[in-house]
Amino acid sequence: MIDTLIHILLLLIMPPLLLGVINRVKAVFAGRCGPPLLQPYFELWRLLRKGSVFSSSTSWVFRAGPLVSLAATLTAALMIPFGGHGSPISFAGDLLLFAYLFALARFFTTVAALDTGSSFEGMGAAREVTFGCLAEPVLFIVLVALARESGFLSLTGALTYASGGMWPSGAAPLMLMAVALFILFLVENCRIPFDDPTTHLELTMIHEVMVLDHSGPAFGAILYAASLKLFVLGALVLHVALPFGAMQGWLGWISFIASMVLLAILTGVVESVMARLKLLKIPQVLLMALSLAAFALLLTVR
C-alpha cells in the first residue's frame, strides 16, 4: 500500500524535475548559470493560471488532444515498475496495453495538430507518425526478448527479471537492449539529436511544432505529459540498464530516484555534445536501434 502511494506520488511530482535537471546540465555545458532546477514547476503553475487563445478553425478535437494524451500517459505510468518495486497495476499482457496507450496519445496529439489547419503543425504531425511507426517495432522487439527471457507477460515481471535475475546470464542482450531503448527514449521524447525541444520556430522539429497553437492550461497539460513520458520511458530504460533487483525497500526507491536523475544528466550531456541530426538521417538511426534490438532478441532465441 505504501509502495503504491509512493509510486503514484513519484509519477505525479517528479517528472518536471527531470526537465529542470536536463536544462541545468545544458546550461552548465554552455557556461551559463541556467534557470533554477524547479523552473518547470513554476512554468506549469504559470500556464495553469493563464487564459487561452483558440484558433477559429479548431474544434473539440483540438481541446481533447492534450487531455487524452495526458490521461493515456498517466494510465501507462500505473503499469510500469519503479525501481525494485512492482507497479500498482500489473497483469499478464499489460505490456501491450502500455505500448498502445502511447499510440493513443500519439493519435490524439497529431489529430489535434491537424485540427489547426496550419501547414507547420501538419508537418510536425506527419513527422511524429513517421518516426512513431519506426519506433514502435523497436519497443516490441525488446518486449518480446524480455518476455522470452523472463517468461512473464507483464511489465513488472519482465522488467523486474531484467534488472535482477537476468544479469548473470544475459548481460549481452541487456546491453544491446539498453542502447536500443535509450535511442527510443530520445526519439519518443523528442530530444536532441532527433528533435530540439528548445526551438519553437525551426522547421526541422517534431514535437514543439505540433503544439504551436496550444496555450494556457492545455499547454501546461502538454508540457506535463511530455515530462511524464520522459519519466515513464526513462524507467523502462533504467530497468534494462541497471540491476535494481538487488535493492529492496527504501533503498530501492532512493536508488531509483538517483538513477533517474542520472539519466536526466546523461540526456543533458547528449543534448549538449551532439548536434541535431538531419531529418533524413533519423530513420537510419531508428533502423540501427531496430537492428540492435533484433540482435538482442537473436541472443535470447539462440
Added chain:
Amino acid sequence: MTLTGSLSFDASNVVVASALLLLLAGVPGLLCTTAAAGQRLAAALSVLAALVGIPAALVAAFSPPGSWLLFWGLPFGPARLVLDPLSCLFLLPVFLIAACGALYVVRYRPARTGYDRFLTVLYALMPGSMAFILLARDGLFFLAAWEGMALSAAFLMLADHEEAAVREAGILYLLATHTGTLLLVALFGVLYVVTGSFAFPATGALSAAAPMASLIFVLSLIGFGAKAGLMPLHVWLPSAHANAPSHVSALMSGVVLKMGMYGIFRTVTLFENIPLWWGVLVLALGTISAVGGVAFALGQHDLKRLLAYHSIENIGIIAMGLGIGMVGLSTGNSVIALMGLAGGLLHVLNHATFKALLFLGAGAVIHATGSREMDRAGGLLRVMPRTAAFFMVGAAAICGLPPLNGFVSELLVYLGLFRQAMGGSGVAAVLAVVAIPALALVGGLAVACFVKVVGVVFLGAPRQPLQQDAHEPGWQMLLPMGLLALLCVLIGLLPLAVAPLLEVAVGWHPLVQETHGTLATSAPLGWLSLMAVILLGLLALLTLVYRFMLRRAPCGTSETWGCGYLAPTPRMQYTASSFAASLVSLLAPVLRPHGHRPDISGLAPKPSSFASHVPEVVLDLVLLPLLRWSEERSSVLRRLQHGQLHLYMLYIFVVLLVLLLWAL
C-alpha cells in the same frame, strides 16, 4: 421440395426463418407503387430480420446445433443445413451490417427508377445468400449460395456502370471471384473423391495424414483466400470496394470478405489434426497481408480505396490469429490455440463493425464534397459533427487503440504470438518473433494512416468549396453509424461479454474443449475493462478541471498562428499526399510511387502541376504483364472463341461424347 430436421419453434429455426426473411426482404417492395416505398419496405424487413435474427443467433450459439435436410430435387442428393456456434458467430455481422446498410441507403441513395428496384432486391439477396453460405453443409448448396452472393455483389457494385472505372473494376471483380469459385469447385471435387459425398465431412472427420489432405487445405486457402483478399490474391479488392456505392462497400468489406475467412475456418474444423506448416503458412500470409495492406493504404488519396486496403490489413490480422491458433492446435498448446482462434474470430466481428462504420461515414463525406478524393475535403467536422465523431471512433478502433474493440482482438492475437515466441521453438517460434514487431509496425502505420484521414477530411479548413447543401445526414444514415460506433465502444469496454461466444465458437476442437472457459482466465479481459475505466475516469477528471480553468481565465479566439505569414490559405494545409510522403518514400521499394513532377525552369516559370500516385503493384507490375504475355502466347487458342453460339453447343456435345466414350 421438402424440408426435414428439427422443425419445432426453437432459436435455430428462428435464425433460418430470419435468414429467409433477409434473403427475400427486397421482393415485397416490388409490389409497391414507387421504388422509394419499396426501398423503405425492404429496409424495414431487413431491420426486422436483424432484430429477430441476432438474438436468435446468440441463443442458438449456446444451444445444440440445429440441422435440416432440404430435398430440392436436384442431383447429388438433398441440401444439408447445419447451424453451429461458428456459423452463429459469422451470422451476427451478416444480419447487423445488412440491416444498417438497408436503412442507410434509404437516405444515401433513394430509389427512383426501375433499375433501383432491382438493386434494392439484390441488396437483400446478397446478405441473405451469405446467411445460407454459413448454413450450408454440402458442396452444391454452398456453391449456389456462394454464387448468389458473388453475383449479386457484382451487380450492386456496378450500380454506377455509366463510369468506365466502375465497369473496369466490375470485370476485374468478376474474373477474380470466378477464378476463386473454380478452385472451390475443385475443392469440393477433391472432397467428393475423399469422402464419396458432396456433404461436408463431420467436424474433425478428416485426417491430415490422408493423401489429399494438404491439397484440400491449399485449394481452400487459395479459393477462399481470393475472396477474403489475402495478399497477393487481393488484386480485385481495392478497385471493387472503391467503385461500389458506399453502402455496398460496407457490406462487401464488412461481411463478404469474412465469408472467405469463414471458408478457411470451416476447412480447418474438418480436420482432426493440423500439420504445423499449415498454421505457419496462414500466419505468414496473414503477416504479409497485414503489413502490405496498411502500407498500400498509406499511399492512397482516394478515401474508399484507402479503406479497401485497410480491409486487406485487417483480413491479414484475422489470418494471423487463425494461423497462430492453428500452430497452437498442431503443437498441442491449448492456450495459444484459444488465443489465436478467439482473437481471429473477435477481429471478424470487430472489423465488420468498424469497417462498415467507416464506409458509411465515407458515404456521408462523398455526399458533402461530391468526391472520393480526400484532398478536396477538409473541415467537415463543422458541417457534420456527429458523422465526424462516429468516424473518429471507427478510426481509433481500426488502429487498435484502447479502450475500443480493435485493441481487444489485437491483444488476443498478440498474446497468442507472445506465448508462441516465449515457449515455442523452431520455425513457428521464429515466425511468431517476426510477426510481433510486424503487427506493431501495422499498428503504427494504421495510426499514421487514420490520423491522415481524420485530419485531412474532417479537421482544419475546407480545401475546396463543399456541395451547396452539405449538412449532417438524416437519421437513417446517422443511426446505423451511431449504432456501429456504440458497438465499437461496448466491445472495447466489456470484452468479457463476448468471451463466452468466442469460446463456444472455437470449441469444435477437443484440445480447446479441454480448456473450455479459460478465455477469461488466460487473457486479461477483466483487466482491460478496469484499465478502460481508469483511463476514462482520468479523462473525465482532467476535462472537469480543464473546464474549470477555462472558465476562470479569459479565453480568446484568433486565427491559427501562421508563424508570421500574413496570408495563409486553406490550400496551404498538409494534404493526404504530403502527410504520407515521408513514409511512402521510406516504403518506396515496395510501393513504387510515381509522380508527375513539374518542369520548372527559367526566371519566370509557367504554371505547372504536380501529381503523385501509388499503383496496385501486384496487379500493375506482376499480374497484368503476366496475363498480357500469356495472351500473346496463347492467341492460337483464340480461334476457338469466335462468338458463334451453335458451334459452342457443338463443343459441349463433343466433350460429352468424349466423356461418355471414356466412361465406357
